[in-house]
Amino acid sequence: MAQEENTATAPSHQVLRWVVGGIAVSMSLYHMWVAGFGPPQAVIFRGTHLLFALTLVFLLYPLRPAGAGGGRLARASDLAVLALGWGAVLHVFYTFEALTNRIIYIDDLPLWTTIFAVVCIVVVLEGTRRVIGWALPLTAFVFLVYAAAFTQVKLPVLLEQLYYSSEGIFGSTLGVSASYVMLFVLFGAFMERSGTGQLFMDFAMSLTGHQAGGPGKVAVVSSSLFGTVSGSAVANVMVDGPITIPLMKRTGFRPPFAAAVESVASTGGQLMPPIMGAAAFVMAEFLAVPYAQVALWAAIPALLYYVAVFFAVHFEAKRYGLAGVPRAELPRLGQVLLQRGHLFIPILIILAGLFLGYSAPLSALVAALACLPVALLRASTREGIGLKSVLSALEEGARNTLAVAMACACAGIVIGCVTITGLGITFTQVVITLAQNSLVLALVLTAVAGIVLGMGMPTTPAYIVMVSLLVPAIIKLGAVTPAAHMFAFYFAILSAITPPVALAVFAAAGLAKANMWESGFAAMRAAAPAYIVPFMFVYEPALLAIGGDWLATLHATATATVGVVLLAAGLFGYLMAPASMWQRAVLVAAALLLIKPGWVTDLAGLALGAAVAVPQWAAGRRRDRLPGAGPLA
Numbered sequence: 100m101a102q103e104e105n106t107a108t109a110p111s112h113q114v115l116r117w118v119v120g121g122i123a124v125s126m127s128l129y130h131m132w133v134a135g136f137g138p139p140q141a142v143i144f145r146g147t148h149l150l151f152a153l154t155l156v157f158l159l160y161p162l163r164p165a166g167a168g169g170g171r172l173a174r175a176s177d178l179a180v181l182a183l184g185w186g187a188v189l190h191v192f193y194t195f196e197a198l199t200n201r202i203i204y205i206d207d208l209p210l211w212t213t214i215f216a217v218v219c220i221v222v223v224l225e226g227t228r229r230v231i232g233w234a235l236p237l238t239a240f241v242f243l244v245y246a247a248a249f250t251q252v253k254l255p256v257l258l259e260q261l262y263y264s265s266e267g268i269f270g271s272t273l274g275v276s277a278s279y280v281m282l283f284v285l286f287g288a289f290m291e292r293s294g295t296g297q298l299f300m301d302f303a304m305s306l307t308g309h310q311a312g313g314p315g316k317v318a319v320v321s322s323s324l325f326g327t328v329s330g331s332a333v334a335n336v337m338v339d340g341p342i343t344i345p346l347m348k349r350t351g352f353r354p355p356f357a358a359a360v361e362s363v364a365s366t367g368g369q370l371m372p373p374i375m376g377a378a379a380f381v382m383a384e385f386l387a388v389p390y391a392q393v394a395l396w397a398a399i400p401a402l403l404y405y406v407a408v409f410f411a412v413h414f415e416a417k418r419y420g421l422a423g424v425p426r427a428e429l430p431r432l433g434q435v436l437l438q439r440g441h442l443f444i445p446i447l448i449i450l451a452g453l454f455l456g457y458s459a460p461l462s463a464l465v466a467a468l469a470c471l472p473v474a475l476l477r478a479s480t481r482e483g484i485g486l487k488s489v490l491s492a493l494e495e496g497a498r499n500t501l502a503v504a505m506a507c508a509c510a511g512i513v514i515g516c517v518t519i520t521g522l523g524i525t526f527t528q529v530v531i532t533l534a535q536n537s538l539v540l541a542l543v544l545t546a547v548a549g550i551v552l553g554m555g556m557p558t559t560p561a562y563i564v565m566v567s568l569l570v571p572a573i574i575k576l577g578a579v580t581p582a583a584h585m586f587a588f589y590f591a592i593l594s595a596i597t598p599p600v601a602l603a604v605f606a607a608a609g610l611a612k613a614n615m616w617e618s619g620f621a622a623m624r625a626a627a628p629a630y631i632v633p634f635m636f637v638y639e640p641a642l643l644a645i646g647g648d649w650l651a652t653l654h655a656t657a658t659a660t661v662g663v664v665l666l667a668a669g670l671f672g673y674l675m676a677p678a679s680m681w682q683r684a685v686l687v688a689a690a691l692l693l694i695k696p697g698w699v700t701d702l703a704g705l706a707l708g709a710a711v712a713v714p715q716w717a718a719g720r721r722r723d724r725l726p727g728a729g730p731l732a
Contacts, residue, residue, distance in 0.1 A: 119158050123497035124490060126151040130281045134464040138278070142195060145269045146188045148277035152504035153188075153226055155497065157181040160229035180222060187219035191262070191269065208255050208263070216262035220512065223268055227509040230502045235556040238564065239509050242516035250520045260519045267515035268508050271384050272563060276500065276507040279380035279390065282463035284503070285496035286374070289470035290445060292488045294480050296338055298439040299324040304424075305432040312416025313423025314346035315360045319409045322364035323371050323401075332595040332603040335365030340610040351421040354613035359596075359621035361610070362603040363408050363629075366595045369558060370401040373449050377503045378562040378591065380459070382584050385566060391453035396581055396643040399656050400589065400632050403642075407628035407663040414671035438479040445469045503559060510560040517567040530572035538576040542634060545569045546590045553594025561591040579640045589633040596622040627670055628663035631694055635659055639696035658701045662693030665708050675715040682711045 129147065138144040157180060163173035194212065208216070220243070224236040246257050261267035290296075303320035307313055318339060325335050340361045347357035369376030372394035379397065383390045415421075445466040452462030471488060474480045517523045534540035548569055552561035565587040573583040595603040598619035608618040623630075636642040641655040668674040669686030678686065685707050692704030 115158065119155065120490070120494050122151065122154055122158070123494040126155070126497040126500075127281075127285055127493040130277065131285070131464055131467075134278075134282055134460040140195070141265070141274060142191060142269050145273045145277050146191055148281070148504060149223075149269070149273060149508055150185060150188050151497070152501055152508075153181060153184045153222065156226045156230055156501055156505060157184075159498070159501070180225060183218050184222035184226070187215040187222060187262075190215040208259055212263070213255065213258060216258040219262050219268060220258075223505070223508045223512065227505040230505045231557055235506060235509050235560050238556070238560075239512040239516075242513050242522075245522070246516040246520050252519055257516070257519060261512055261515040264515070266511075266518050268511040270511045270514060272381055272507040272510050272514065272559075273504070275380045275384050276377070276504045278460055279383075279463075280377045280503045280507075281496070281500050282460045282467070283374055283380075284499045285492070286445070286449070286463045286467040286470070288492040288496040288499065289467045290442075291495075292492045293442055293445075293470040293474035293484070294439070295442045295445075295470075296325060298435070298442045300339070300342060301430045301435045301439065302432070305430045305435050307423075308429045309423040309426045310413075311423060312347075312350070312352070312412045312421050314343055314350055315352060315357070315412035315416065316409060318343035318347070318361050319364045319405060319412060322361070322368060323405050325365075325368060332362070332366040332369065332592075333606045335368050336361055336603055336606040336610070339365060340607055344607065344611045346424065348611065350424065351419060352415070354611040355608070355617035355621045356415060356625070358604060358607035358611035358613045358618040359625045360408070360412055362596050362601070362607040362618070363622050363626045364405075365607075366592060366603050366626075367401065367404045367408065367629075369592045370397055370404055370589070372398050372401065373446065373453065376558050376588075376592065378559045378588050381507075381559060381563060382588060383459075386581065386584060389453075389456075390459040394453065396585055396645070399642050399644065399652070399659075400585065400636055402656075403632045403635075403659055403663050404626075404629045406660055407632075407667055408625060410664045410667040411625040411628075411671060414668055414673040418671060418673040418677060438477065441473055441476050442480060444473045502557060506557050506560045510563040513560070513564060514567060523567050523571060526568040527572040527575060530569060531575065534572070534576070536576065538573070538578065538637075539634075541569075541573050541576050542578075542586065542637060545573060545587060546630075546633070549587055549590030550594045550597050553591045554597070554600035558588075558591045558595075561594070562588050565591065573637075578637050579643075579645060581645060582637045582640050582643055585643060586633045586637055593626070593630065596626055598623070624670055628666045628690075631666070632659075632663070635662075635694050635696075641696075655696060658693045658704070661708065662690045662704065664690075665693065665704075666690035674712055676719055678711065678715075682715075685711050 129151070133139075133144065139147075157177045161174060161177050190212065224239060227239075228236045243257075246252055247254055262269075265271070299321045300317070303317045303324065307316035307320055310316055321343070322335055322339050325339060344357045344361055347360065348354060352360070369378075375394065375397060379393050380390060383393045386393075448466040448469055449462045452465060453459065471484055471492075474484050530541055530544060534544060545565065549561060549565055552564055566584065570583045570587050573586065574580055578586070595601060596619070598604070598616060601619050601622065604619045604622050605615060608615045611618070639655045639659075640646060641648065641651040642659060644652050646652075665674075665686050668678065669683045669690060672678045672683055674682075674686065689704045689707035689711075692700045692707065694704075
């Protein structure tokens, strides 16, 4: 799932390593048991999830790294804070019956409950800071200060909202982490252990490696597939990049562009069904729809995203005459499918489960349990599979959930403050006023806010903040509710490739030994059509398969696809041959017309595109007839 990349400090003592491993495995097994046999009461389930997460966070992310001065004192303080966190959560468990019977906001909070509410808030903020940095905890703190000091909300009421209600720390966002994210992250861990990453790479190489700019296209295809294993853009870069980036450089791609292609392709994994970023599960919870519905909404926008990136690579390669990898050096598709094709079965299990109406967590559980047995089916994938692989996947799944779990708990503080103060309504009015009742201006404001928020925090909390403050204004100005939520989700993700804080680009630039800023701007150019796709589906909800008119959906998809291809052609200066400046301008204009819904603009866009394509095609045919003429560059 999508999440901020952080490197936990490995426990220095062997006993502590065993303790951490045992807790992580127990966390995974507990969530698998719940997925199979049903959860306890919501507060108990979410609280147990938070207890596991807090325990691992304060053990894996100490106040001072091992070897630093004052280590013993720092470790003692870590354990003391962890004990306070346990006390705060267990207090909710102990008083659960009283919690369900009291009159919320009317009955006074007991002194101990007030103390534990403050403790819980502080511990969650500190735990989140250790995993994902300062941005989200500081954001939550600002909302806390606003609610406590600048509104009429009394402090006991605020504490009750955050600690004792279903709209605070133990609210639906933490429930999403416990119910959905944990299982899908576990599925990804089991997929990695079964060797599926190698299947994705070989599959992409056999399909596109020999084409013009083949290694770049391999990065696009393999990264879209790898999104089913890891929704993290940076993790995707670090798995695919060491293979695809040197290949791209070897075949002539400039280092900044090679880094851009890998980072943009990897970022799209969070948009790619059937397993998207963690925020997609939060969206399903907010909209009270099955996760399969969210995946359906995301399908066409994800297609447009990857079509845009694929053709950006193609046009760059054709413009500079970059060849692919010789076929003799590539795996054959039939051989790849024969040796490793069965590893696609777990993904098919998830798709079948969602299609047949089973819950997403149950589908993920069954698929995860199938991963290693499927790998044992053939000798080519059997090597290294055993009990150690199972335990390693269970531990890795728990560790990889920590960032999302803490982010969801901390985001609950933001949601609680926004709800109790009515800030969401106020902010909606402000956005509408600033946008002067213009939907397009409101969308631009939301897009900028999403990118800025996403620069400092993971996709999930950035999306949650946008839903609380900005999405209601878009809906009020006429956007369809699912389209408004997808818009926020999309731009929270695009921050990973948008300078100055572009984590995926930073990781890829390091692998390519390229300048960070050059790589960042190359990534924005390669993904330029992707920045327009969200505006497309807000104005044309048929791109989200909304409305039930499949003819309208097919028409909108076809014209939008041609539009993003022409936009990439205009930006990279190549369609069927190198394009002059006036041709590039015409291609961009044609793309924008095709992107805007409506038959008139579609026909005008097609006509402008043809005005460039037909002469280029005719000129190419004439060159091909000349004696000794070779293929176009």
